[in-house]
Amino acid sequence: MHTSYRTKRLDLRILKPGDENTVLDFYRRNRDFLEPVEPTRIENFYTAEYQRNNLYWEYNAFVKFKYLRMWIFLHDEPTPLGCICFSEFQKSVFCRCMLGYKLDKTACHHGYMLEALGFLLPIVAKEYSVRRIEAMVMPNNIPSIRLLERLGFVKEGYLHSFAQINGSIHDHLLYTYITDNGINQ
DSSP: OOSEEEOSSEEEEOOOTTOHHHHHHHHHHTHHHHGGGSOOOOTTTTSHHHHHHHHHHHHHHHHTTSOEEEEEEETTOSSOOEEEEEEEEEOTTTOEEEEEEEEOTTTTTSSHHHHHHHHHHHHHHHHTTOSEEEEEEOTTOHHHHHHHHHTTOEEEEEEEEEEEETTEEEEEEEEEEEOSOOOOO
16 A cells, blocks of 8 residues: 555545644634534644644554555645545454545535545555445435445445434444455455
């Protein structure tokens, strides 16, 4: 797995300690947009120290093939449009992982996430040997549901009281992308 990729319009890359101000700026710019649909943030989340420590943890987990967060940039632009995260990798009989993603409030509805995920899904499936990539989405998040369906995800179920989002418990829909990896040895 490479630490950066280039698509038609986008640069996808893993950020490292030293890039904490870039990440912090993204979260500060989008605080009002993202907080209503994400878990409650810990007190020091919006600090450079927290983001530097998180980038250190994420990079070490990437090296160990346990976690992958790719930040999305327009070609040669310094400001991220969002990020894609693959986590909770399970091998053995499960061969699965979880998918999460978020965009800057100004980057929605331009096809950036469709382009980035369309590029990354087959790479992650192959490099991490996963058959299933699972995404959970709140039932009222129609743009995200449409995105997943356009990418070939299939709705598998309804998860009651699944996750605490911004201080309240919410149901989610389970969407799954089945890869063509077959059974891994």
